[in-house]
Amino acid sequence: MRYSGLRLLTQAFAGNTGWKPAWRDTAPKSSYDVVIVGGGGHGLATAYYLAREHGITNVAVLERGRIGLGNTGRNTTIIRSNYLLPENHNFYEWSLKLWEGLEQDLNYNAMVSQRGVLNLFHSDAARHAAARRGNAMRLDGIDAELLDRAQVAEFCPLIDLDNARFPVMGGLLQRRGGTARHDAVAWGFARAADRRGVDIIQECEVQGIETEGGRVTALRTSRGRIRAGRVGLAVAGSTSLLAGMAGFEVPIESHVLQAFVSEAVKPLVHAVITFGAGHFYISQSDKGGLVFGGGLDGWNSYAQRGNLPAVEHVFAAGVAMMPALSRLRALRSWGGMMDMTPDGSPIIGLTPIQGLTMTGGWCYGGFKATPGSGWCHAWTIAKGEPHPLNAAFTLDRFRQGRLLDERGAGPFAWAQ
Amino acid sequence: MSQPFRTAAGGHVDRAATLEFRFDGRALQGHPGDTLASALLANGVRLVGRSFKLHRPRGIFSAGVEEPNALAELRTGARREPNTRMTAIELHAGLEAASQNRFPSLRWDLMSLVGLLGPVLSAGFYYKTFMWPASFWERVYEPRIRAAAGLGRPATAPDPDHYEAMHVHCDVLVVGGGPAGLAAARAAGAAGARVMLCEQDFLFGGGLLLEPAQEAWRAETLAALATMPEVTLLPRTTVFGYYDANVLGAVERLADHLAEPPPHTPRQRYWTIRAGRVVLATGAHERLIAFPGNDRPGVMLAGAALAYLRRFGVRPGRRAVLFANNDAAYEAVFALQAAGLAVPGVVDARPDSAGIAAARARGIAVWAGAEVCGTAGGATLRGVRVRHRGGTGTDTLLACDLLCISGGINPAVHLASQSGTPLHWNERLAAHVPGAPVQAQLSVGAAAGVTGIAAAAADGARAGGGGIPLPDGPAQDATVAPIWEVRGRGKAFVDLQDDVTADDIRLAHREGFGHIEHAKRYTTHAMGTDQGKTGGLVGAAVLAAARGVPVESVGLPTFRPFATPVTWGAIAGHHVGRAYAPERRTPLHDWHLRHAAEFVEAGHWLRPAYYPGASDGDVWDSVLREARAVRRDVGICDVSTLGKIDVQGADAADFLDRVYANTLSTLPPGRARYGLMLREDGIAFDDGTVARLTPDRFLLSTTTANAAAVLAHLEFHLQTAWPELDVALASVTDQWAAMSVAGPRSRETLAPLIEGLDLSNDAFPFMAVADAVLNDGRGEICPVRLFRISFSGELAYEVATPAGHAEAVWKAILRAGAEFGIIPYGTEALGLLRIEKGHVAGAELNGQTTAADLGLARLCKKRGDYIGRALAQRPGLADPARPALVGLRPLHRSDRLRAGAHLVLPGGSDSLGWISSVTRGVALEGWIGLGFLRGGLGRAGTPLHAAFPLLGEAVEVEVVSPHFFDPENQRVRD
Amino acid sequence: MSATEPHPWLAGALVPGRFGAAAGEPVRLGTRACELVQVLARRDGDAALQAAIRAAGGPDLPPPGHAAQGERMAALWTQPRGWLIQAGPDAGLARRLADACGPAAAVVEQTHGRCVFTLEGAHARAVLARLCRVDLHPRAFGPGRVAVTPLSEIAAVIHQTGAAPGFDIIVASSYARAVAGMLAAAAAPIGYQVGGDQMGGDQMGGDQMGGDRVD
Amino acid sequence: MIQIACPYCGPRDEAEFAYRGDATVHRPAEEAGFHDYVYARANPRGWHLEWWHHTGGCRAVLKVLRHTATHEVRAVGLPADRPEPPSA
Numbered sequence A: 001m002r003y004s005g006l007r008l009l010t011q012a013f014a015g016n017t018g019w020k021p022a023w024r025d026t027a028p029k030s031s032y033d034v035v036i037v038g039g040g041g042h043g044l045a046t047a048y049y050l051a052r053e054h055g056i057t058n059v060a061v062l063e064r065g066r067i068g069l070g071n072t073g074r075n076t077t078i079i080r081s082n083y084l085l086p087e088n089h090n091f092y093e094w095s096l097k098l099w100e101g102l103e104q105d106l107n108y109n110a111m112v113s114q115r116g117v118l119n120l121f122h123s124d125a126a127r128h129a130a131a132r133r134g135n136a137m138r139l140d141g142i143d144a145e146l147l148d149r150a151q152v153a154e155f156c157p158l159i160d161l162d163n164a165r166f167p168v169m170g171g172l173l174q175r176r177g178g179t180a181r182h183d184a185v186a187w188g189f190a191r192a193a194d195r196r197g198v199d200i201i202q203e204c205e206v207q208g209i210e211t212e213g214g215r216v217t218a219l220r221t222s223r224g225r226i227r228a229g230r231v232g233l234a235v236a237g238s239t240s241l242l243a244g245m246a247g248f249e250v251p252i253e254s255h256v257l258q259a260f261v262s263e264a265v266k267p268l269v270h271a272v273i274t275f276g277a278g279h280f281y282i283s284q285s286d287k288g289g290l291v292f293g294g295g296l297d298g299w300n301s302y303a304q305r306g307n308l309p310a311v312e313h314v315f316a317a318g319v320a321m322m323p324a325l326s327r328l329r330a331l332r333s334w335g336g337m338m339d340m341t342p343d344g345s346p347i348i349g350l351t352p353i354q355g356l357t358m359t360g361g362w363c364y365g366g367f368k369a370t371p372g373s374g375w376c377h378a379w380t381i382a383k384g385e386p387h388p389l390n391a392a393f394t395l396d397r398f399r400q401g402r403l404l405d406e407r408g409a410g411p412f413a414w415a416q
Numbered sequence B: 001m002s003q004p005f006r007t008a009a010g011g012h013v014d015r016a017a018t019l020e021f022r023f024d025g026r027a028l029q030g031h032p033g034d035t036l037a038s039a040l041l042a043n044g045v046r047l048v049g050r051s052f053k054l055h056r057p058r059g060i061f062s063a064g065v066e067e068p069n070a071l072a073e074l075r076t077g078a079r080r081e082p083n084t085r086m087t088a089i090e091l092h093a094g095l096e097a098a099s100q101n102r103f104p105s106l107r108w109d110l111m112s113l114v115g116l117l118g119p120v121l122s123a124g125f126y127y128k129t130f131m132w133p134a135s136f137w138e139r140v141y142e143p144r145i146r147a148a149a150g151l152g153r154p155a156t157a158p159d160p161d162h163y164e165a166m167h168v169h170c171d172v173l174v175v176g177g178g179p180a181g182l183a184a185a186r187a188a189g190a191a192g193a194r195v196m197l198c199e200q201d202f203l204f205g206g207g208l209l210l211e212p213a214q215e216a217w218r219a220e221t222l223a224a225l226a227t228m229p230e231v232t233l234l235p236r237t238t239v240f241g242y243y244d245a246n247v248l249g250a251v252e253r254l255a256d257h258l259a260e261p262p263p264h265t266p267r268q269r270y271w272t273i274r275a276g277r278v279v280l281a282t283g284a285h286e287r288l289i290a291f292p293g294n295d296r297p298g299v300m301l302a303g304a305a306l307a308y309l310r311r312f313g314v315r316p317g318r319r320a321v322l323f324a325n326n327d328a329a330y331e332a333v334f335a336l337q338a339a340g341l342a343v344p345g346v347v348d349a350r351p352d353s354a355g356i357a358a359a360r361a362r363g364i365a366v367w368a369g370a371e372v373c374g375t376a377g378g379a380t381l382r383g384v385r386v387r388h389r390g391g392t393g394t395d396t397l398l399a400c401d402l403l404c405i406s407g408g409i410n411p412a413v414h415l416a417s418q419s420g421t422p423l424h425w426n427e428r429l430a431a432h433v434p435g436a437p438v439q440a441q442l443s444v445g446a447a448a449g450v451t452g453i454a455a456a457a458a459d460g461a462r463a464g465g466g467g468i469p470l471p472d473g474p475a476q477d478a479t480v481a482p483i484w485e486v487r488g489r490g491k492a493f494v495d496l497q498d499d500v501t502a503d504d505i506r507l508a509h510r511e512g513f514g515h516i517e518h519a520k521r522y523t524t525h526a527m528g529t530d531q532g533k534t535g536g537l538v539g540a541a542v543l544a545a546a547r548g549v550p551v552e553s554v555g556l557p558t559f560r561p562f563a564t565p566v567t568w569g570a571i572a573g574h575h576v577g578r579a580y581a582p583e584r585r586t587p588l589h590d591w592h593l594r595h596a597a598e599f600v601e602a603g604h605w606l607r608p609a610y611y612p613g614a615s616d617g618d619v620w621d622s623v624l625r626e627a628r629a630v631r632r633d634v635g636i637c638d639v640s641t642l643g644k645i646d647v648q649g650a651d652a653a654d655f656l657d658r659v660y661a662n663t664l665s666t667l668p669p670g671r672a673r674y675g676l677m678l679r680e681d682g683i684a685f686d687d688g689t690v691a692r693l694t695p696d697r698f699l700l701s702t703t704t705a706n707a708a709a710v711l712a713h714l715e716f717h718l719q720t721a722w723p724e725l726d727v728a729l730a731s732v733t734d735q736w737a738a739m740s741v742a743g744p745r746s747r748e749t750l751a752p753l754i755e756g757l758d759l760s761n762d763a764f765p766f767m768a769v770a771d772a773v774l775n776d777g778r779g780e781i782c783p784v785r786l787f788r789i790s791f792s793g794e795l796a797y798e799v800a801t802p803a804g805h806a807e808a809v810w811k812a813i814l815r816a817g818a819e820f821g822i823i824p825y826g827t828e829a830l831g832l833l834r835i836e837k838g839h840v841a842g843a844e845l846n847g848q849t850t851a852a853d854l855g856l857a858r859l860c861k862k863r864g865d866y867i868g869r870a871l872a873q874r875p876g877l878a879d880p881a882r883p884a885l886v887g888l889r890p891l892h893r894s895d896r897l898r899a900g901a902h903l904v905l906p907g908g909s910d911s912l913g914w915i916s917s918v919t920r921g922v923a924l925e926g927w928i929g930l931g932f933l934r935g936g937l938g939r940a941g942t943p944l945h946a947a948f949p950l951l952g953e954a955v956e957v958e959v960v961s962p963h964f965f966d967p968e969n970q971r972v973r974d
Numbered sequence C: 001m002s003a004t005e006p007h008p009w010l011a012g013a014l015v016p017g018r019f020g021a022a023a024g025e026p027v028r029l030g031t032r033a034c035e036l037v038q039v040l041a042r043r044d045g046d047a048a049l050q051a052a053i054r055a056a057g058g059p060d061l062p063p064p065g066h067a068a069q070g071e072r073m074a075a076l077w078t079q080p081r082g083w084l085i086q087a088g089p090d091a092g093l094a095r096r097l098a099d100a101c102g103p104a105a106a107v108v109e110q111t112h113g114r115c116v117f118t119l120e121g122a123h124a125r126a127v128l129a130r131l132c133r134v135d136l137h138p139r140a141f142g143p144g145r146v147a148v149t150p151l152s153e154i155a156a157v158i159h160q161t162g163a164a165p166g167f168d169i170i171v172a173s174s175y176a177r178a179v180a181g182m183l184a185a186a187a188a189p190i191g192y193q194v195g196g197d198q199m200g201g202d203q204m205g206g207d208q209m210g211g212d213r214v215d
Numbered sequence D: 001m002i003q004i005a006c007p008y009c010g011p012r013d014e015a016e017f018a019y020r021g022d023a024t025v026h027r028p029a030e031e032a033g034f035h036d037y038v039y040a041r042a043n044p045r046g047w048h049l050e051w052w053h054h055t056g057g058c059r060a061v062l063k064v065l066r067h068t069a070t071h072e073v074r075a076v077g078l079p080a081d082r083p084e085p086p087s088a
């Protein structure tokens, strides 16, 4: 059923009783050409692009709970491609390009809102790093602007330029960056994949991965054994567990990251703003809630909740950046399981097991990668080798020393 | 008449005092003890707000924090606060409140026209539209949606108030000061425990405040608690979150009941409570019933109506009807009747009950087995439509201006659930109650489904250890015959705040969003400021019916902090403004201040960046002047911020060989050496000097920013990897002030001051270290430690002295150097000098570069293990094609270099590297820079561009040695 | 601190007078001039270190979480096999201990590296509760007890010196100014007195925070 | 908020500590082991043996047995201690 303004009207007059499920809730078949594990944005996007780009439609997405309730449903929705290293910004730029046409492509309004992402800096050193990044982007044809103080003030008057401790020196702005409605991304991909024949199987937990002669053959799930020609993992914070089932190790730690939303208020923050003197970022949802977050709690966790010290840091940084936030009220907090890699960049590609591919290691930033990751992962599955866009994101780059460390933080951020 | 709905007597308001306040500009009066809501009702104000999406008229629905409708903007200007719940705002004199989400006025809200689009604005409609043309989303649709959404208007100016934090430990934390909580606190207190009792309301009592007969017990209990020294009573304190290890967060409102906080009083206080045991006595929330028009002002929870009457002395209407499915709710209508309200009828979903009989006995007409299927009126209620359940018969209009509803109660299990306690379905209440706790915690009273004041108090007392006087009173029967929804024409709301109707829930289910978490996100059910406290379960029940499963199998969305919304500033506390991060100052800070230094922050430290001179036109004038003085004569720089670690022990030398990439064990006592540390992954970590004071004692210096990380790194390895080593580590960063005296005249400057040490080149050569005494000639004899080390490339000494002597030493050196023109220089000139010299610093040691990248490979030990050695040999890091350190100069000397530029072939856009640091030179003309370049110095002679597309610039540059100045390193040795 | 003026970091920071809330009994906030030496037992040096301390007029080295007062110096436990030795000003402590300990211990002068604040009065605990995460309640803490724990986020050693109660708060010198501000801000809602008994009224001096002055 | 009972200092908030990750790996003697030492870290959903450095207190590096889903701390020891995960 295609969505359109006309259909909305006719349905309204029919009491909205004619709408059909956005995707079929199917039971698993005994065998598929490709099985994707993980019904988050990445898994659903992989399935969608497998069908759309490669004509592979005998595909199942297995989700242990309900789709989109993992990190896809609990992130701060920032999309951007303002990365320093070419491997990263070229990949994320491709993802951003896919975002730009996504809604028409999916026939689903994921509310992609290119309202701009502004990263503030507060020191010469940080300005130089921002310039290095912005120039790298511009050389590769990606939009970036360096704002001075006056331009920052104009772009977002709420920012306290003269923060008594860390005055703002300027910011790096990517106007094409912004936000997207997180849940709608999962739902839109699910619906579009379903329309191309993909089976979306919920409440189906993968509990074992069977291999034969180093090749993946089947999955043991809470809903029975499912044979699979190829298997793609897209399970974010659970990547270590799934890799363990297949018998290989991934250099990933699962950490908790909290996020927050304030009570809804009239439009106040019109772009995505990040603080440079503390870990803090904020935007405002279309509903009016300020969606914000900061750094990791700093220890391994599989619980989707965090603790007060991280909460305190986030709130203090928020008031430091925008003193007017002080009287607003925080409504809700939650946590997500971050798949942290030692260099902060993802892993998309082959694994030591033949026929088994993965996309993971998203750290803080995999939501924006959703279309790009799905697209590259689908390519890798279909062709049996990575696309040039994800060729650098290998699992063995740590053994090779070909690190993609954007921030220079070194293995595992907590070690700093 | 003022306050026409106020009763003559009774309740917890002080009628003797009058408080003036304003609502939407209208002057009104209330009394101490009122909430804004009770005062508005006393004045007959019933329309108080507009709903979120459809802008429907809304009235006061509850009498507590669960309020979905009655939200106001409170105060004005920088203190304006949107979305405050009128039902929880303590009235104060001069209070200013305004309704929100309406234009131009509450009664005539143009936005209510969107209501006409009602059927189109079904749940999730926006996912299906607004996609054409693509560019219209940001430009047209989204701005309109955003402007229409959001409730109140936030302040945009900095908050004038301040906040503070408090840490506390207790044996027993009691949350909630109703009968259960008061009894628990008293019993635990009587047993001698350290008790905290937090009550979000400004009065203790909870349900007791509605029971005049229990007032004596309440007063006596409070008096007893007040005498217990280990019991802390915290009214106006909301426990907002239950975290791991029995740690809870709470916010106390110290001044929200005042127009503004008195001097020195924080507005709110954020408590971190570490509790041995937690007693959750958080009571229960009455829930709504979904029926068409259930949002019309005048529809109110039955318990709320009772609260307005009994606690606040306000008649919430003139003609009241009750619609309920349980007996407990009847108390409200009986009390209203007794207070003189007409009660034209009671509508009960059940065919029969004790309550129904009691009502009939009071002469009230009862529609048993009936339901309310609609409401009449405009912006306020004029009547309700009643019909028999299941029947097809016509409905009857009952005229009334107040409809009390009660769908039963939901125990307030928010905190219990956050603590990990599973929830179980209780058939009698048709609600979730806490199961077996996971942490040291217990729910009591209504929060555990134990209703009735006597029973709740007894339950609380048991949890506290018992042995206290208890109230007695009638048992309360809260058994419900579930009725969740009455279907009919019109909108039946399950979430009043977010305008979610029962139809929306069904639509979600129809479209495949039938899981509770999907339905929540698809419809925004229970996602408003009230988080669905009154309607959340009702929505779940509607969903269950649509799915054809029992309610309990649908579950509830996850309970999360914050139990009720929490002020942002309260959590930020004192960490605002200057105190956002603590400042570190050197002992010379005040001297720098007096000499007009401009400061720069580095790892919490404030360091002088430069000292603007009277005749300096801009920064560069100062920086070049300072640097020139060093190259030509002598300058002095405060380098106290460098990290300093004292390393002692028989194995100290061995240890340092393991943690530095270069060899230090061969360093003789009395000498210093440059040291480079790697991370275990082979990337450069930090650098500094290592001085050997005695065979088993070393002094390390670290960069300012990394001092703490280096110490932790050393401790970690010492304790976990090599515990057998005899090494003791102590940070002496603060003990020693340090100043760099640099320039060709530095020896002449220092020599006359130094006693006990011959500074001649032979006696005290480059890289020598020695202790001495500095005599300032004015009676100050200061111990000093001299290091002949240089960052500037000039003859230089680092003079360290115990920090208390810093200013005396500094001044003595300035006096002694005056004849040579000595001046202080800051970090800017320091940077200039080190770049000319080709020394790497933070911009080069950025966590991405290896020793080889930095041109320091030759330093690294060829033999033996050290941190980072193994992994630095990985092919990717050992790759000779990696960008390597080079010097850069603009071909046209007047061109400017910028850090952050990329190096490209002329006309190209492939980055071959980047510029990390730049400066204008003093030994060299024009700008110079350090950078990393693929091919490194091999590209010397190849023309390159430094591209800075952010500014549209590309500067022709030449590649040169990074050691621009004195590459033979002669000057430092002279 | 000997030789020059005490705590150059604090010049002008704590001005005598009474500040903050005017009602009720204020806490008293000040600094203590003393010598401080960090001693860390080296391999097999424990007994020799103990003997050296005792010989120098020090106490039996206290166990974790405790301080002990000797004839001429106090010892505060601060880390495994590590203590801060505290004596009056101008005692020449570091040299004496280094000589006495020899290779038994690393002896590190910290007189200039630390600043000692004093906080006294009935409400001293309430002030500390605003900054300190550990339990200082009399049932859990008391005279002679030491907690090594951050004050807000600044590393500190908190030593209860008296039952009144009174506390010594030892922090790195470079943070002294920041800590003075934190203590003042924490004490402002209660009211605090700096220096003797003279009343400074409600005006603010120096750059104490938490008074009227918005910093 | 995770509470870690430091054997020296007593129970303290997580905020006083610096987390240092997996405590089951040991710095190898052989070059070949370094990749695994740095990168192959246990990441279980369950009991996790991990380093917490008491940087805000006594500066001891502690070995802590903690559950990564419940955050319960079962044992705290010194580097030489070998706490065993509960069998359940």
Ligand SMILES: Cc1cc2nc3c(=O)[nH]c(=O)nc-3n(C[C@H](O)[C@H](O)[C@H](O)COP(=O)(O)OP(=O)(O)OC[C@H]3O[C@@H](n4cnc5c(N)ncnc54)[C@H](O)[C@@H]3O)c2cc1C
Residues within 6 Å of the ligand: A037, A038, A039, A040, A041, A042, A043, A062, A063, A064, A065, A066, A067, A068, A069, A070, A071, A072, A073, A074, A075, A076, A077, A078, A079, A204, A205, A206, A207, A234, A235, A236, A237, A238, A242, A257, A258, A259, A293, A335, A336, A337, A338, A362, A363, A364, A365, A366, A367, A368, A369
């Ligand atoms: C608080 C927070 C804020 C963030 N902010 C941003 C941001 O602003 N911008 C940004 O770009 N990124 C952000 N991220 C990161 C981003 O959310 C994630 O990287 C991204 O959503 C990962 O998507 P995914 O599809 O891989 O994972 P998920 O959405 O987590 O999907 C993985 C799915 O796998 C399923 N699964 C796991 N194990 C099994 C199994 N055994 N069998 C079957 N199914 C299984 C899970 O149930 C889950 O649904 C944030 C993350 C968090 C937690």
Ligand SMILES: NC(=O)c1ccc[n+]([C@@H]2O[C@H](COP(=O)([O-])OP(=O)(O)OC[C@H]3O[C@@H](n4cnc5c(N)ncnc54)[C@H](O)[C@@H]3O)[C@@H](O)[C@H]2O)c1
Residues within 6 Å of the ligand: B175, B176, B177, B178, B179, B180, B181, B198, B199, B200, B201, B205, B206, B207, B208, B210, B237, B238, B239, B240, B281, B282, B283, B284, B302, B303, B304, B306, B331, B412, B415, B444, B445, B446, B447, B450, B451, B452, B453, B456, B457, B476, B563
């Ligand atoms: N007649 C009524 O409408 C009515 C209303 C409430 C209670 N009661 C009676 O009281 C009995 C229950 O007594 P009880 O003590 O269990 O409940 P209670 O409702 O009397 O008391 C609970 C108290 O906890 C407070 N509270 C809830 N969450 C809090 C939080 N997060 N932080 C701080 N405070 C919080 C509430 O403000 C309330 O005062 C009920 O069974 C009923 O008989 C009657």
Ligand SMILES: Cc1cc2nc3c(=O)[nH]c(=O)nc-3n(C[C@H](O)[C@H](O)[C@H](O)COP(=O)(O)O)c2cc1C
Residues within 6 Å of the ligand: A073, A074, A075, A076, A077, A182, A261, A285, A287, A289, A291, A304, A331, A332, A333, A334, A335, B517, B526, B527, B528, B531, B557, B558, B560
């Ligand atoms: C971008 C974004 C906006 C959100 N806005 C709201 C909101 O307005 N109201 C609300 O109750 N929750 C909001 N949430 C939080 C969700 O209710 C939920 O807590 C979160 O998705 C995590 O799921 P969980 O709490 O069910 O584990 C928002 C979440 C995200 C990611």
Ligand SMILES: [Zn+2]
Residues within 6 Å of the ligand: D006, D007, D008, D009, D010, D054, D057, D058, D059, D060
């Ligand atoms: Zn400790």
